[in-house]
Amino acid sequence: MKRVYFFLPLFSLAFFACRKTPDTTPLTVGFVVQTAKEPGANFSNYKTYYISDTIALKTSNPLDSLWFDSDAKQLVDAVKTNMDARGYTMVTSNHGHPDLGLGLTVIEDLNIGVIYPGWWWGYWGGCYWGYCGYPPYYPWYGGAYVYSIPTGTIILDMIDLKNAGADGKLTVPWGSVMSGGLGYTNDDLQLGVEAINQAFEQSPYIQSH
């Protein structure tokens, strides 16, 4: 009987193990889409917007800074399509005094250990036309990478140009961070377009009227 006393706890611990690794195979490849708006922001105050065809690009290559080919245009067009559908009018140049400035940034990096958009936005600065934006509060959950694979992150910022203060500071009434692993499908770009559509879908308050 004494022997049983000795072995049972060991057997028991080994059998049940402390913690199972979860089965993550059901997870889909769709980007995680987060959106945040400034509390109290009223989107019907704005009627026009401008977005550049150029996307700010951050990769492990320090020479990367701009992305403006046809692929980049697909992401920009996705933003335009959604903004138009919500009743906003695109002005053809940033000299046309748009109410809102939209900016896209894409990060492709193997080496970012943890994404904290709070840190991110500070790093990137969100500066437009000489103004620097205040990032809205962003409720990121502090996720870490599980797998060592290429990942992509798209950041979409909406900047209030209409109410630019004399001090040169801007507010960011809305923003989205979309991210996920790359290389799971033949068309990572499509994941980006779907993520931008989702960002607007989960933000029904973005309406010009």
Place this chain on the structure above:
Amino acid sequence: MAMKKIIITSILFVFTATAFAQKNLFGIGWEINFPNNTDYINKTSLSGGKIEYRHFFKKNFSAGLALNWATYEEYLPRQTFVKPDGNSAVTSDFVAQSYQLPITATAHYYFKETKMLKPYVGIALGGQYLQQSLYYNVYVSDDDSWGFVARPEVGVFIKPNQFKEWGFLIAANYSYATNKTELLDLNSFKNFGITIGVGFWH
């Protein structure tokens, strides 16, 4: 900190008491747990276990220590979660996992024993470690916490032979813990549990 004191005091109490041991019981078991938390994992967990020690101060009363553990897991299809203030939202599918580890001091009262059955009621009080994890796309977010836990329990030892010092154990408990999970806006963790095991005493 207060929780640590309670646990340490309980451990000292029980181990001091064993110096006067007349009768001790050691139990192990498999645990099936049914989470009872609104708007989170609902799926039954089959991955749980228990180790416990009881010291009998009287024929019908024992005090002891118990260690339980359980892993809950559920796939949550792609959906949009909106924060209560309506200002922020996140869309993804998730694999949600909760890992529960209550460490408790126990007290049990035993009803009249028959040749085959030794029924009891009990309470377990102590601290519970809880780790809540959300896996999504290629990411994971974790939140771990300690809380106070109370686990009332009913159970019975079924003795195949009244002269042998062992019996099968079947028990049911309800567990309420005060673990707060900021990640999920949860302020407690509740579950029902069933234990199927075996107990040895001498």
